[in-house]
Amino acid sequence: MFEAQHIGVQYQRSGKPFAPFSDVSFALEGGRLYNLTGPSGSGKSTLLAACALMLPRSGGSLVLNGVPFDRFHPTEWRRRVCLVPQAAALVPGTVRDNLRFPWTLKVNAGTQPPSDGALEELLALAQLNGVTLDHSAAQLSGGQQARVALLRAFATRPTVMLLDEVEAALDEESAVAVSRLTRALLTGGTTCLRIRHRADDGYACGTFTLADGAISYEAHPATVSNAPVTGEGVAAPAPRERSR
Amino acid sequence: MTGGVVNIGYVELVGASLLMLVAGIVSWRLRLGQTRRIAVSTVRAFVQLLAMGLLLVYLFQYQTWWLVGIVLVGMCIAATQIATGRTKRVMGGLWADTFVSITVSSLVVSFIVVEAVIHADPWYNAMQLVPITGMMLGNTLSASAVATDRLLASMDSRASEIYTMVALGATPREAAFPSIKAAVGAGMTPTLAQLSAAGIVQIPGMMSGQILAGADPIIAAKYQIVVLLMVSAATTLSIVVMCFLAYKKRFSAEGYFLDPALRDDIGSQG
Numbered sequence: 001m002f003e004a005q006h007i008g009v010q011y012q013r014s015g016k017p018f019a020p021f022s023d024v025s026f027a028l029e030g031g032r033l034y035n036l037t038g039p040s041g042s043g044k045s046t047l048l049a050a051c052a053l054m055l056p057r058s059g060g061s062l063v064l065n066g067v068p069f070d071r072f073h074p075t076e077w078r079r080r081v082c083l084v085p086q087a088a089a090l091v092p093g094t095v096r097d098n099l100r101f102p103w104t105l106k107v108n109a110g111t112q113p114p115s116d117g118a119l120e121e122l123l124a125l126a127q128l129n130g131v132t133l134d135h136s137a138a139q140l141s142g143g144q145q146a147r148v149a150l151l152r153a154f155a156t157r158p159t160v161m162l163l164d165e166v167e168a169a170l171d172e173e174s175a176v177a178v179s180r181l182t183r184a185l186l187t188g189g190t191t192c193l194r195i196r197h198r199a200d201d202g203y204a205c206g207t208f209t210l211a212d213g214a215i216s217y218e219a220h221p222a223t224v225s226n227a228p229v230t231g232e233g234v235a236a237p238a239p240r241e242r243s244r
Numbered sequence: 245m246t247g248g249v250v251n252i253g254y255v256e257l258v259g260a261s262l263l264m265l266v267a268g269i270v271s272w273r274l275r276l277g278q279t280r281r282i283a284v285s286t287v288r289a290f291v292q293l294l295a296m297g298l299l300l301v302y303l304f305q306y307q308t309w310w311l312v313g314i315v316l317v318g319m320c321i322a323a324t325q326i327a328t329g330r331t332k333r334v335m336g337g338l339w340a341d342t343f344v345s346i347t348v349s350s351l352v353v354s355f356i357v358v359e360a361v362i363h364a365d366p367w368y369n370a371m372q373l374v375p376i377t378g379m380m381l382g383n384t385l386s387a388s389a390v391a392t393d394r395l396l397a398s399m400d401s402r403a404s405e406i407y408t409m410v411a412l413g414a415t416p417r418e419a420a421f422p423s424i425k426a427a428v429g430a431g432m433t434p435t436l437a438q439l440s441a442a443g444i445v446q447i448p449g450m451m452s453g454q455i456l457a458g459a460d461p462i463i464a465a466k467y468q469i470v471v472l473l474m475v476s477a478a479t480t481l482s483i484v485v486m487c488f489l490a491y492k493k494r495f496s497a498e499g500y501f502l503d504p505a506l507r508d509d510i511g512s513q514g
Contacts, residue, residue, distance in 0.1 A: 014505045052411055054500045074498045079413035089405035107413035153412065 001030040001191055002081070002160045007060035009043065009050050020046050021213040022058060028160065030189035031228040033182060033203050035196050038210035044195045045086065047210060048162040051193075052083035064159060065189075075107045082158035086165045088149030095123075095140075096133035098148055102156045114155055122151045125184070127177040142169045150178060154185055161185075163194035179203045186229040202226060249458040261286060300374060309368040316377055320347040327385040338392070341489040345388050349482035350380035353474045361470055376471075379450065383475045384482035391431040391483040392490050398423035399494055399501075406501045416495035424487045431483040435476045442472055 008022035020043025028034060038044050049055045051062060053074050062069040062081075069077055079102075090098050096119065103113035114122075116133060123131055126147045131140065140148065146169045153161065161182070167175040179201050182192055193208070200207075205226045206219040220226060252260075264286045271278040303315060324343040354377040358364045364372045399406060402423060409419040442448055443465075450471055454464035494502050 011506060053498050054407070054411065056496065056506070074500075075413045075415050078411060082413075083411040085404075085408060085411060087404060088411075089402075089408045091405065091409075101409075102412050105409075105412065105414050105418055107415075149408070156412065 001065060001189060002028040003063040004047075004051060005061045005063065007047070007050055007062070008058035009046050009055055010058035011056040019058070021210070021215075023060070024210070024213075024215045025060075026208055026215055026217065028191040028193060029228070030191050031186050031230055032191055032205045033179075033186060033226070034191070034193045035200070035204040035207040036193055036210065037196065037207055042210045042212070044210050045164050047215075048083055048164050048193070048195065049085075051160075051162055052078055052081050054078075054083060075105075079107045079156065080158055081160040081162065082153050082156065083162040084150055084153045084164060084166050086168065088146070088153075088166075090137040090140075090145055090149060093137060094133060095131060095135045095137055095148055098137050099133070099152050099155055101152060108156065119151075119155070122155060122181075125177070125181045126151055127174050143171065143174060146170060147174065147178065154181070157185070157188075157190070159190055161190065161192040161194075163192065165195045165197065167196070167198060176201060183225075183229065190229075261290065300370065303370045303374065307368070307370045309366075312368045312370045312373055315370070315374060316351070319374075319378060319381055320350070323350075323381040323385045327389045337493055338490065341486060341493075342385075342388060342392070345482045345486035345489060346381060346384040349384050349478045349485060350377055353478040353481065354380050357470060357474050376474075379471060379475065380478045383479050387431055387435070387479040388482045388486040391427045391486050394430055395420075395423055395427035395487050395490055396494065398426050399491065400504065403501065403503045407503070410500055416492060416499050416501075419501065420491035420494070424491060427487050428480075428483050432480055435479050439472055439476060442468070448472065 003025075004027075005025050006023045007025070008019070010017070010019040010022065012018070020041075024047060036044050036047070046055060050057050053062075053069065062077075064072075064077075064080060072080075091101050096116070099119050099122070100113045102108050103111070119133055123129070123133075128144060128147055128151075131144055131148075137145065137148065146166055150163070150166050163182070167178055170178060175198060180203070182194070183203050186192060194204075196204075200220075202223060202225045204220060205222070205228070206217055209216050209218070264282060267282050268279055270276070271282055299315070303311065320343065323346055324339060327342050327346060328339050354373060358369075358372045358376060359367060362372050399420060405422075406419045410416075448468050448471070451461075451464045451468040454467065455461055496502060496506075
């Protein structure tokens with residue numbers, strides 16, 4: 001479904017050469033949730049950013065549903081392969097402004113923004129019951145902001161979700177709610193790779209470990225809570241030819 | 245023609261430069277370490293302004309459209325040098341952006357004013373084109389330097405917001421737009437403030453100069469109105485052009501934001 005083939009990252013970070021890995025390959029299947037772990041500094045966040053075309057890469061290819069990344073316009077790719085960074089920033093305005101923000105972008109011009117009802121449903125699923133759509137984003141707590149940023153990405157229904165320690169600012173109960181919500185969104189062939197430091201919550205079907213420039217995979221024993229999600233969701237629109 | 249003009253003798257001119265002794269003494273007593281700079285700046289102002297005067301005398305005498313053109317282009321290049329020298333965050337490729345921004349805005353507005361308002365004869369008359377373009381350049385160069393600084397500073401302070409927006413599929417322009425808006429808005433403020441203060445707080449430099457040179461104050465006022473309006477138009481134009489060119493320097497070809505950590509590598513290559 002989503003494949004990273006021989007991805008390498010190399011650039012000058014603050015003037016010093018930075019090359020955490022040079023040949024990393026992995027594949028994600030639709031309807032599943034994966035963990036990504038590894039020692040600090042091994043390049044986990046870098047790998048997610050590289051998959052979202054947010055960093056200079058030294059080589060390799062990325063493939064989504066059989067279509068290589070260079071057939072997409074980069075913004076179209078990022079709309080499908082959506083990275084939620086560790087400290088995702090909210091835009092000034094209300095919670096509604098933030099959740100609808102993706103629909104102010106050209107890349108989503110062809111689709112309708114979700115209704116208030118759908119957004120309120122999302123808020124409830126992420127245990128943000130006290131937060132209304134008219135709340136000012138700046139007045140939310142750190143954990144609430146993290147969840148609104150996450151919901152904003154979820155609302156666009158990307159095909160691949162790359163979550164960079166989004167639960168770091170959450171208490172245990174909200175973290176479980178977020179995991180449950182993430183899994184509920186894996187319909188229609190969606191897949192999710194998340195960096196995680198907490199104890200396993202049982203939702204992931206396997207764990208990738210990135211260490212010393214190499215990646216390894218270990219499948220978790222199959223259970224009810226990590227079984228592949230099936231069922232039709234919103235089908236991803238066909239890729240638009242790269243205009244450049 | 246030079247009815248009421250009181251010429252300044254060269255002895256008096258040198259005498260006037262003694263006024264700079266005040267600045268020199270202040271710098272020396274307070275140990276500002278600026279004494280040398282004060283001397284150099286004073287001499288430079290002297291030499292540059294007299295050279296410009298001399299150049300204009302010959303230009304008015306032997307002017308052809310291409311000679312005036314060469315002088316205008318030379319002025320634009322010099323203005324670009326000064327503007328890029330002022331920007332603290334120098335990057336490759338910004339020189340061309342600055343050149344385009346201040347040259348286009350200054351020349352467009354100057355030509356409109358010289359041809360459509362003043363009706364210069366011949367159309368390339370250096371007596372109007374050179375000083376008016378010079379005034380435009382002087383204003384647009386500082387406006388575009390300030391706007392660039394403000395734009396890049398705003399984008400750096402919004403780095404995390406821009407990163408998140410790009411991750412959601414924003415194009416570089418969409419992600420940079422709030423900063424562009426802020427830089428253009430802030431850049432227009434001093435121009436508008438100058439317009440509303442004109443005539444009350446200060447008699448603008450150009451009008452003062454014309455009155456001192458013996459011109460009818462009403463004619464001087466009319467010229468000053470035209471100059472102020474065209475300065476507003478030219479600075480606004482240069483800020484907008486500059487901002488819409490410069491933001492691209494902070495994004496890679498793939499459209500991700502070059503935050504300070506990434507910049508040493510790619511930013512310098514433009």
